[in-house]
Amino acid sequence: MRIDIKAATGLRTVWAVAALSLALSGCAATGGAPQEGDIYGSLNNGGSSVAYGTAFPVGSAEEAYRNGDAALRAGDADRALFEYLRGLRMERRPQADPLYRVGIIHHGRGNHELADTAYRWALDIDPRHPGAGTALGIILIQQRDYEQAEQFLAPIAARREAPWQAHNALGVIADIRTDHAAAQAHYARALETKPRIPLVLNNQGYSRYLAGDLPGARQALRQAVSANPDYDLAWRNLGLVHAREGDYETAIEAVARGGDRAKAYNDIGYISMLEGRYQDAMGFFDEAMRLSPAYYVTASENARSLDQLIRRQGASDIN
Template sequence: KLLVQIIALRDNNIDLALYEYIRSLSFPEKEFHDKTLFTIGQIHSSRGNYALAEKAYLAALDFNPAHTEVLEQLGVLYTKQRRTDEGRSYFFKAINSDQVRLKSSETIQNYQALSQSEVASLKVDSMSPALAYMGIGVLEDVDGKHQIAQEYFKKSLTIDKSSVKALLNMGYSHYMYGNYKEAYQYTRSALELEPNNEKAQNNLALIYLASGDIKKATNVFMRHMDAPEALNNVGYFLILQGKPDQAVPYLQQAIDKKSSYYKVANENLNRALAEVREMEQ
């Protein structure tokens, strides 16, 4: 029976696969119900049916409360829905379940926060829940706890050193912390794996701007957008970085190059000039 489901998934016949997986839950053997429900949850989640995905994942935990991947996916699901406390809690549960698998002496008592040294002492291997580590890392970054976030991203990269997502998150965390050299190295590593990754290109441009290399930042933007948009972006991010005086000429160039771009660039220019005046007072 499982073969029918696998072939349906392989052929991208998602509806048939879903039907077959749900049908298999009526069979008397319950040994693989947790895995079946996990797959049903993944199918629903990929379609944006979060309520049905949640139902399937929670049902899977009834059969196997320590199913690491299910716990991890519930963390992802809740975080996507901005239910961050629940997301964090399930990410920690996934990590805890993995520590038990690895026979680690470390178990997590507090599902809200760990110290840097506690994160560092967690065991991982290639089967560990990389998304759970990454998910908590992102939440710590949002809370401004960049060094602890980096410890989580380090674990993700130990699990999968070629994870573009983990490299980008690590790079961006270093950027927010002001470590531009490390931010550059991790972002470049991500771009080596995926040269056309737009997020990586934008992050690289931001790092160049923060390091004072406006020319390189402009070149990076110009590789994947037209000149007026690139110049407007440079101006906009310079304003965000507290350098409105440096933003002005780039925004003026954006307006000169494309009159239809006038509105956005002009709004940014007015903002830059207003901030320059404030700085001069």
């Protein structure tokens, strides 16, 4: 999940879409259980069922589900999908948990409509299924349907053993609503369930940044990149905190972890502009243009927009 930072009109920056993260992503379709016919066939887009059925005979739905779990752990999504659907076909009535696992597979493969169908069908069978309810809530956040998402997520988060993803998702909703105290309470609960999750630490840090707690934001974001040194979003958010504090050298190094120093200079210039440090901002835009001809258009447009902003304000001393 990426949340827009409030941006000045006319400035172009990749940073304007950095911030919060969800554990799942996707867009939703509609409806629950499929209609008549081979109701499970509509959830299959994997490999040959004939080949799998011949090579791996099973005697029960439970055996099929075990095979599916083993295949999923081994990274064979086609085989796992076949086994879960085969097990479901052997049942007298649909079962929520294998349908939820089918949804997980489709989420991972980018089959968002099929994932949505599987999750909703699982909830038709078991309205209290925590995994399916959390996954569907996250999909609804992606659709910006925050009220309906909260209806799925809040009862799950209220349980004693709630999945951390539910609290993380509710924290994202709270931050979107600018209720940062509630958001941080949810992130804390998520970290109690499973400590040192980089995604949650990133969200906790960004929430603290939004609330004006820069030392707290820096602490959480450093924990996020310590837990996952390759977490580019957390590095960018950490750079944003350093830029807000005026520590531009450290900010540049954090944002440039991905290897694109021209982008880092442009983005830090953008943050400097938002802080009213116009002379610093212009210097960063100039450096972005110097470093990368490929980045010249973006940085030059930002510099031109900044010059117009200064002229409109009648600023003779731009710092």
